Amino acid sequence: MSVARHDIPADSADAPIPYSLTPAAEALPRLAATSVRGVPVHVPCPDWCVTDHAAEDLSFLEDVHHYGPRVQMSVPLYGGGTETVMVAHLALWPFAHDEDKGRAYLAIDPDGSGEVNSLYRDAALAFADQLAAHAADIRRLALQADPASCATR
Numbered sequence: 001m002s003v004a005r006h007d008i009p010a011d012s013a014d015a016p017i018p019y020s021l022t023p024a025a026e027a028l029p030r031l032a033a034t035s036v037r038g039v040p041v042h043v044p045c046p047d048w049c050v051t052d053h054a055a056e057d058l059s060f061l062e063d064v065h066h067y068g069p070r071v072q073m074s075v076p077l078y079g080g081g082t083e084t085v086m087v088a089h090l091a092l093w094p095f096a097h098d099e100d101k102g103r104a105y106l107a108i109d110p111d112g113s114g115e116v117n118s119l120y121r122d123a124a125l126a127f128a129d130q131l132a133a134h135a136a137d138i139r140r141l142a143l144q145a146d147p148a149s150c151a152t153r
Contacts, residue, residue, distance in 0.1 A: 036061050046104070048090055066092040066104075072112075084112030091118070 032045035034053035041061070045053065049066035058064060068090030074082040087109040094102050106124040107116040119127055 034058060034064060036064075043094065046090075046092060049092075062093070062095045062097060064093070064095055066090075066094070067107075086110055087112050091116075 029044035030047060031042045032049070032051075032053040034041050034043060035057045037059060038057065041064075043053070043064055045051075046066055046068075048068040050069050051065065051067050053064075071088045072084060073086040074084050077083055089107050090104055091107040092102070092104040093100075100118070103120065105118040105120050106127075108119055108127065109116045
């Protein structure tokens, strides 16, 4: 004899719990599919990564990389337009053959050229402090500038 449970709707009592809603699924690493010399490879991918791994066909496993979203700073140019003066993003090369293998870092590109310097946590935080101090100096100078707009000249 079976006992009916009245606290669970009959149509959902035996329904599986969606995998993505289980606590175990939250603890598992996100996997991304990429291609290395035409061979499909699944690699763990950090939550912050925005790289389109499926669009890549890499030559070596060591070429697998993860990039976070770009944070860009541009300045206005005389006569119009802007120029990029700094781009930063998180980066990780999990299979690189060096001492920093598997360590995420802040990639700083000072002029938008694509050449980056790697700053790990302490150095990146010190750099952020320097930027905050620089911004405070610019704000102090800006407050001393004439408030009139260019349109009234």
